[in-house]
Amino acid sequence: MEFSEYERIYDEAAHGAPRCGRIRQALDMALEQADIENALRLYYVFIEEDTFYSDNFQSVILFPEYLDLFEKYPQYHEQFSYYLMWAFKWISSSAADFYQISLQQITDIYRQYGEYCDKLHYNKRSYYRKIWCLMNNHGIRNFMLCPDCEEAHRLMMHCPKDELSEVKAGEADDLTSYYLEVEKDIHKALKAAEPILSGAYTCNVVPHYTYVNLAVYYFEHHQPEQADSYAKKGLRIINRDFGSDSSMVLYKGNIIMILSYTDLPTALKFFRRQLPVCYTNECGFDMFFFYRGAYHLLRNLEKSGQKTVKLHFPWKDDPVFRPGNVYPVSRLKDYFYEKAKYLADRFDERNHNHHLHYLLQKNVSDAEG
Amino acid sequence: MEQDFKFKVNLGGMIDILSNHLYSSPDVFVRELLQNGTDAISARLAADPDFAESDAKVEIEVDDNQRIVFRDNGTGLNEDEIHRFLSVIGQSSKYDIENNRASGDFIGRFGIGLLSCFMVTDHICVKTCSYREPGTTFIWKGMADGTYTITRTNESMPVGTEIIIENNKQERDETIDEYYHCDHIANLVYYYGLFLKYPVYTINGEEKTRLNLKFDFDAEKDKELCMTLGKTFLGESFLDCFTLRSPTGLFSGIAYVLPYPVSANVHNMHRIYLKNMLLTESGQKLLPEWAFFVRCIINTNHLKPTSSREDFYEDDALEKARGEIADIIADYFEDLDIHNKELLYKIVSIHNLAVKSVIAAGDALDDLLLPYIIFHTSMGDLTGKDILEYGSDAFYTTDENQYRQLAPLYIQRSQLLINAGYVYEDAIITKLAETSRKTDIQKLTDADIDFMLDDSEFDGDPAADKLIRLAARILKKYDCKPVLKEFRPFEIPALYSINEKAYKARQIRRSKQNANKIFMNMLNSFESDIAASAVACLYLNTNNLIIRKLINTEDEEKLSCYIEILYVQSLLSGHFPLLNNEMKILNENLYKLMSY
Numbered sequence: 017m018e019f020s021e022y023e024r025i026y027d028e029a030a031h032g033a034p035r036c037g038r039i040r041q042a043l044d045m046a047l048e049q050a051d052i053e054n055a056l057r058l059y060y061v062f063i064e065e066d067t068f069y070s071d072n073f074q075s076v077i078l079f080p081e082y083l084d085l086f087e088k089y090p091q092y093h094e095q096f097s098y099y100l101m102w103a104f105k106w107i108s109s110s111a112a113d114f115y116q117i118s119l120q121q122i123t124d125i126y127r128q129y130g131e132y133c134d135k136l137h138y139n140k141r142s143y144y145r146k147i148w149c150l151m152n153n154h155g156i157r158n159f160m161l162c163p164d165c166e167e168a169h170r171l172m173m174h175c176p177k178d179e180l181s182e183v184k185a186g187e188a189d190d191l192t193s194y195y196l197e198v199e200k201d202i203h204k205a206l207k208a209a210e211p212i213l214s215g216a217y218t219c220n221v222v223p224h225y226t227y228v229n230l231a232v233y234y235f236e237h238h239q240p241e242q243a244d245s246y247a248k249k250g251l252r253i254i255n256r257d258f259g260s261d262s263s264m265v266l267y268k269g270n271i272i273m274i275l276s277y278t279d280l281p282t283a284l285k286f287f288r289r290q291l292p293v294c295y296t297n298e299c300g301f302d303m304f305f306f307y308r309g310a311y312h313l314l315r316n317l318e319k320s321g322q323k324t325v326k327l328h329f330p331w332k333d334d335p336v337f338r339p340g341n342v343y344p345v346s347r348l349k350d351y352f353y354e355k356a357k358y359l360a361d362r363f364d365e366r367n368h369n370h371h372l373h374y375l376l377q378k379n380v381s382d383a384e385g
Numbered sequence: 386m387e388q389d390f391k392f393k394v395n396l397g398g399m400i401d402i403l404s405n406h407l408y409s410s411p412d413v414f415v416r417e418l419l420q421n422g423t424d425a426i427s428a429r430l431a432a433d434p435d436f437a438e439s440d441a442k443v444e445i446e447v448d449d450n451q452r453i454v455f456r457d458n459g460t461g462l463n464e465d466e467i468h469r470f471l472s473v474i475g476q477s478s479k480y481d482i483e484n485n486r487a488s489g490d491f492i493g494r495f496g497i498g499l500l501s502c503f504m505v506t507d508h509i510c511v512k513t514c515s516y517r518e519p520g521t522t523f524i525w526k527g528m529a530d531g532t533y534t535i536t537r538t539n540e541s542m543p544v545g546t547e548i549i550i551e552n553n554k555q556e557r558d559e560t561i562d563e564y565y566h567c568d569h570i571a572n573l574v575y576y577y578g579l580f581l582k583y584p585v586y587t588i589n590g591e592e593k594t595r596l597n598l599k600f601d602f603d604a605e606k607d608k609e610l611c612m613t614l615g616k617t618f619l620g621e622s623f624l625d626c627f628t629l630r631s632p633t634g635l636f637s638g639i640a641y642v643l644p645y646p647v648s649a650n651v652h653n654m655h656r657i658y659l660k661n662m663l664l665t666e667s668g669q670k671l672l673p674e675w676a677f678f679v680r681c682i683i684n685t686n687h688l689k690p691t692s693s694r695e696d697f698y699e700d701d702a703l704e705k706a707r708g709e710i711a712d713i714i715a716d717y718f719e720d721l722d723i724h725n726k727e728l729l730y731k732i733v734s735i736h737n738l739a740v741k742s743v744i745a746a747g748d749a750l751d752d753l754l755l756p757y758i759i760f761h762t763s764m765g766d767l768t769g770k771d772i773l774e775y776g777s778d779a780f781y782t783t784d785e786n787q788y789r790q791l792a793p794l795y796i797q798r799s800q801l802l803i804n805a806g807y808v809y810e811d812a813i814i815t816k817l818a819e820t821s822r823k824t825d826i827q828k829l830t831d832a833d834i835d836f837m838l839d840d841s842e843f844d845g846d847p848a849a850d851k852l853i854r855l856a857a858r859i860l861k862k863y864d865c866k867p868v869l870k871e872f873r874p875f876e877i878p879a880l881y882s883i884n885e886k887a888y889k890a891r892q893i894r895r896s897k898q899n900a901n902k903i904f905m906n907m908l909n910s911f912e913s914d915i916a917a918s919a920v921a922c923l924y925l926n927t928n929n930l931i932i933r934k935l936i937n938t939e940d941e942e943k944l945s946c947y948i949e950i951l952y953v954q955s956l957l958s959g960h961f962p963l964l965n966n967e968m969k970i971l972n973e974n975l976y977k978l979m980s981y
Binding site: 028029030031032033034037038040041044073074076077078079080081083084085111114116117118121124125128214215216218288289292293296298328330332333341 | 906
């Protein structure tokens with residue numbers, strides 16, 4: 017079968033889970049026919065789709081199959097090494113965002129990724145980036161593979177770029193994050209973000225991420241006007257990104273949190289739209305931020321005097337579910353706080369720190385000045 | 386010790402690079418000269434109060450001696466300007482050196498356009514008379530080897546500039562000869578400069594022909610003319626057209642609605658003019674991404690072209706222009722909604738996918754277009770309006786396989802199940818749910834499926850209980866529990882339903898079959914985390930004769946075979962990917978039954 021015939025199976029399916037399901041069908045068909053070349057292609061297509069339009073969960077659990085097939089057919093190594101490594105890069109980064117995976121398991125996966133970099137002749141820039149992102153995002157100190165976050169960043173910057181490096185937009189966004197989150201220097205961050213903000217560099221997730229990261233920085237530094245402006249830029253572009261329904265959940269959560277302080281009606285409208293499509297996201301780390309955003313929103317609705325809120329609550333088996341779609345604000349606020357706290361417990365236990373608990377409490381006091 | 390050095394430039398080589406490699410074809414020399422002439426006229430209109438727009442013109446004369454003269458009555462150049470602008474590569478008279486920016490009135494800005502003439506000649510002769518020094522004429526002669534001369538003459542010429550090129554290229558190329566024919570030059574003027582602001586004429590002996598039009602069309606008033614223009618320049622017939630006019634003066638033009646559906650991935654090519662000069666026939670960036678159901682001819686005066694001149698820089702102005710075009714398309718639909726509903730239905734039915742993407746993209750058109758969108762449902766194809774007026778509970782699924790599996794059940798119950806498994810439909814159905822007052826539109830969950838199926842009349846029947854106990858034992862290894870229910874159509878004996886978590890548990894089990902040790906540990910961690918909440922159900926339909934027969938079957942060995950066959954068959958009919966052993970189970974059980 018030609019690859020285009022497989023493509024037809026998923027071509028018109030909606031991005032995210034529906035398309036992943038159809039790609040999976042195409043993949044099964046290729047495997048059934050022992051069409052290894054196209055099966056290897058379709059594994060990559062699946063993981064790419066799940067990475068950019070869904071929660072990465074399915075690609076994390078599918079990847080072992082992909083790796084196994086790749087190893088069984090060395091004649092395809094030259095043709096597919098690049099794709100395998102990108103898929104490996106994505107899934108190993110995502111793995112850290114699932115609390116179910118222990119730090120030891122993450123270490124093992126990263127180490128194996130590093131070994132594959134050597135084996136397939138790539139340098140270690142993407143490997144160090146992975147370590148830096150893990151340590152920075154999860155507030156981890158003294159990770160087994162590197163003593164500290166700054167050192168991982170330094171090692172990453174020291175390695176030359178290669179085919180596994182981020183695209184220009186991704187690199188610029190990374191650097192912006194580094195200045196915002198590690199050095200906390202907004203001037204350097206804005207300079208690094210300049211090609212993104214001017215529109216010269218874009219990719220699947222940039223400028224979305226950059227806007228929201230800047231919004232969070234301004235929010236935490238008590239500059240609500242700038243925070244609002246960047247959060248709304250992020251919101252506009254995410255609204256336009258039709259395929260992003262169950263992805264970018266972390267960023268959506270941050271937008272909801274910020275706008276709940278600067279523009280409550282817009283925050284509520286965005287939340288109402290996102291809740292029915294985001295709730296299936298299995299990525300605990302991303303969902304922590306979504307629940308935290310929901311908690312802030314409901315807290316601010318309560319403070320504004322609103323007693324009830326109308327929305328489609330997706331967990332129909334949950335005792336909180338009400339058939340009429342009208343919910344007491346106070347009850348929902350507690351509900352989402354508990355959900356965020358549950359995830360914070362899981363991650364902080366795994367990471368041996370209090371990072372997410374700190375974030376859960378921190379922004380409430382930040383916003384209140 | 387640090388020393389300063391200066392680069393040395395091989396001028397002849399530079400000219401060769403610029404003229405033979407920067408430009409894709411010699412054709413562009415016509416564009417560059419038209420551009421220079423037009424800019425010179427704009428400059429004169431701005432600076433010379435005695436010069437009126439009605440006097441402005443560009444003339445192109447092609448004579449029998451294989452000579453082309455481009456003539457404009459713009460500012461002209463004085464000696465100083467000749468040295469500065471004609472003889473320094475990269476310097477343009479349109480560039481405000483002191484302020485380090487290009488003036489907005491001019492098309493060109495790179496100062497290298499004149500060099501493109503070296504693609505069709507070895508000598509360029511420029512005769513020029515500045516409006517500041519009327520009566521003084523300068524002749525600049527530039528050679529392809531990088532040398533030039535300037536002569537001051539008393540020969541009188543009107544204010545303006547003449548560029549004279551002759552067919553004298555040493556490296557003979559037959560295709561060059563074509564450029565020295567009036568018709569060929571006229572075609573190129575027509576191609577690049579049809580909409581130039583000032584009149585452009587060709588002079589061929591006694592014959593003087595105007596070649597351009599004023600770019601000021603109103604598709605509503607001159608529909609026929611605009612449709613003809615679209616067919617001529619975009620090469621196809623269209624369903625309709627409408628005017629694109631920016632409220633802030635960023636652009637003007639005509640948009641054409643394609644008469645056939647196009648894929649969302651298609652990037653339509655638009656014919657884009659920059660300051661009335663053709664910039665590209667394959668521009669893609671100016672229109673919003675979702676507007677793939679239109680092509681357009683458009684002119685802009687304020688957007689910044691990329692240096693390859695194939696499109697525009699992504700900047701605030703481009704973003705603004707895109708936003709304005711989006712608003713104009715919205716207005717067009719609004720107008721059709723009021724005045725021509727039939728055409729709007731036709732457009733939506735042809736461009737269903739594109740219109741869905743318009744709705745998914747923003748809020749502006751929701752109210753207007755949602756009623757026209759067509760969805761596949763258990764009650765046939767319904768428009769958004771039909772769904773909004775349905776007036777009862779409606780469910781949607783984004784999983785097309787689930788839709789195909791469940792639609793027969795919903796059809797039997799005359800209930801509404803919407804297939805939202807195609808691109809954009811998830812986002813659109815969410816919007817529809819937000820605006821709906823009469824119909825409660827919800828995403829289908831496994832709890833809804835359970836609720837929809839009726840309790841079985843066999844509940845509490847000892848034989849049925851025995852069947853369920855046995856089935857529970859057999860299906861436990863598949864993390865699936867059997868439930869007796871009644872549903873229609875009768876022909877379906879069993880229905881497999883799986884919640885998100887159970888579905889993922891199935892995938893984990895599948896992946897574990899091939900995982901190495903490192904990933905096996907990871908998969909085990911996932912599996913133990915979701916095991917408790919991973920529930921799949923096999924609903925056995927007691928309306929179905931096979932299930933009724935099974936209830937009355939005593940032989941447990943045979944029953945086991947039937948249950949496993951039903952399990953695999955329900956997976957297949959639900960299009961669930963099978964695990965390695967499941968197909969084997971089907972075959973083994975069929976074989977066992979054949980042996981009885």
